Amino acid sequence: MKIVVQVKLMPEAEQAAALSVTLHTVNEAANWVSAVAFERGVPREYELRRHTYGELRARGLGAQAAQHIIKKTRDAYTTLKANIKAQNLEKPGSKRRVKAETKPITFRREAAQPYDDRCLSWQYDAQTVSIWTTAGRIKNVRFACSPDALKALREHRQGESDLIERDGVFYLIATCDVPEAEQYEPDHFIGVDLGIANIATTSTGHKAAGRGLNRHRKRQFDLRKKLQAKGTKSAKRLLKKRNRREQRHAANTNHIIAKTIVTEAERTSAGISLEELKGIRQRVRLRKPWGHLPAEGWGRVALHSWAFARLADFIVYKARRAGVPVVFVDPAYTSQQCCECGHIDKKNRPSQALFTCRNCGVVAHADRNASHNIARKGEAVWTAGRESRVPATP
Structure with a gap:
């Protein structure tokens, strides 16, 4: 690797x-x-x-x-x-x-x-x-x-x-x-739900809240607007410097999140289940209120500038070095499906943060519910992809 x-x-x-x-x-x-x-x-x-x-x-x-x-x-x-x-x-x-x-x-x-x-x-x-x-x-x-x-x-x-x-x-x-560690057989899977309000939420209870990072990025966004309006050479030079600083800050945040998730999986002999990232920017919606930020302007920038794929890449390469199995699953309905009874309904999501099942009445944090669904799908993908252990027919 x-x-x-x-x-x-x-x-x-x-x-x-x-x-x-x-x-x-x-x-x-x-x-x-x-x-x-x-x-x-x-x-x-x-x-x-x-x-x-x-x-x-x-x-x-x-x-x-x-x-x-x-x-x-x-x-x-x-x-x-x-x-x-x-x-x-x-x-x-x-x-x-x-x-x-x-x-x-x-x-x-x-x-x-x-x-x-x-x-x-x-x-x-x-x-x-x-x-x-x-x-x-x-x-x-x-x-x-x-x-x-x-x-x-x-x-x-x-x-x-x-x-x-x-x-x-x-x-x-x-x-x-670097040589990869030998991959072990996982006892279970940790589901990871990616988002904006919460950068990553796992089925084991870990939640990487995005509030602090979003505040930092909002400050940088406001400063960029002022510097762009000024338009001087020194302002343009400072813009480049600020852009690199924000990139380093985001990369460091992604590294910390990825290391936390992989370390937890390795400690518990678990695998990691991630969503397929194709179309994630269409799936992650800007709802009001979302951190009290409007859908237009900064909220739109926040959605389209966050490096979802880079965080997933960090998780994958750290997992490969540690020998932790990683699978990618179809994200369809993970945010609308109840992790307890399996009922799927758009009305199960009355708000960005809340999940309320219309069938069994379960109330949970929406990202936590989605992470459990992703974990369950990961186990199914892993089981389906394993080599059959049934003895060959004589």
């Missing part, structure tokens, strides 16, 4: 200057390669190399760096083609689609540059790296990371690492191929 480990570089002043110049140079070269590729109809990597490699070497770039620039550019066009095919850039003729199809891909000055083991070497005991730059190879560049990240790098790092710059700080992003 592949995971990403990020380490922070702590270079001296001269080393930082060399790294900054290197990123600017390689990305400027990548923009030139992109223009050539666009003019020639985005040829295959081998043909693109034939048209650009000599010029890149003439610009003073190393052989490996030139190869990585060409590959990075070609991969960017491959990704663009896949996004267009999947209609992630809207329909043909839309402003966004036309802009993507009629201009060469451009790279930011601080965009990531891949490094292989010929250009980058790690000294784990000293926590330093030796890295190629346009000013020559610089050694003893210190890096900082957690003990767990250092252990993963030492034991499982494979392939290339990316050098990036964010707000004047340099990071190396390495890929580690």
Whole structure:
């Protein structure tokens, strides 16, 4: 299983200057390669190399760096083609689609540059790296990371690492191929219901309330509106900084929630049952009152900006590392069905938070009721997917 480990570089002043110049140079070269590729109809990597490699070497770039620039550019066009095919850039003729199809891909000055083991070497005991730059190879560049990240790098790092710059700080992003734990046979399943008012509610009683996070995001939303209205260069710079801060905060929240759920499942020898995420933004509705926020404006932003899939991805990869079984189930009627008697009725949900069964009279929190339904479906999916233990017919 592949995971990403990020380490922070702590270079001296001269080393930082060399790294900054290197990123600017390689990305400027990548923009030139992109223009050539666009003019020639985005040829295959081998043909693109034939048209650009000599010029890149003439610009003073190393052989490996030139190869990585060409590959990075070609991969960017491959990704663009896949996004267009999947209609992630809207329909043909839309402003966004036309802009993507009629201009060469451009790279930011601080965009990531891949490094292989010929250009980058790690000294784990000293926590330093030796890295190629346009000013020559610089050694003893210190890096900082957690003990767990250092252990993963030492034991499982494979392939290339990316050098990036964010707000004047340099990071190396390495890929580690970590072995998965052996999956055990679960005694039962924990159902997880995802939402906005409550980010995640489990059938064991854990509830990750969204009130604090939604307040934080509402403050960020209001600040963005003010900065966008101001429109100055400093306001735009602060907007980018604030956007990254909110992304980090949301990712950290998702990590904490996922770890809590997986740890509980591992401790109780349970599996985890999640809803299929397709169409979740249509299923999760904005009801009034919902945190006293209107359906339009901020409420609409809150719904469509929350990373449901990312939380599910965190749960899945943490579960795989721990050997916890995970299944995905059909979410149909999980919010309308009574977990006690099985009665399905839209009227069972008089409000966003309340579930009242019209058949047996059970009153429960709506998300808790849904999580029990998801858990039951998970057990059915797991049982149906297991290998038959019935002896073969003689």
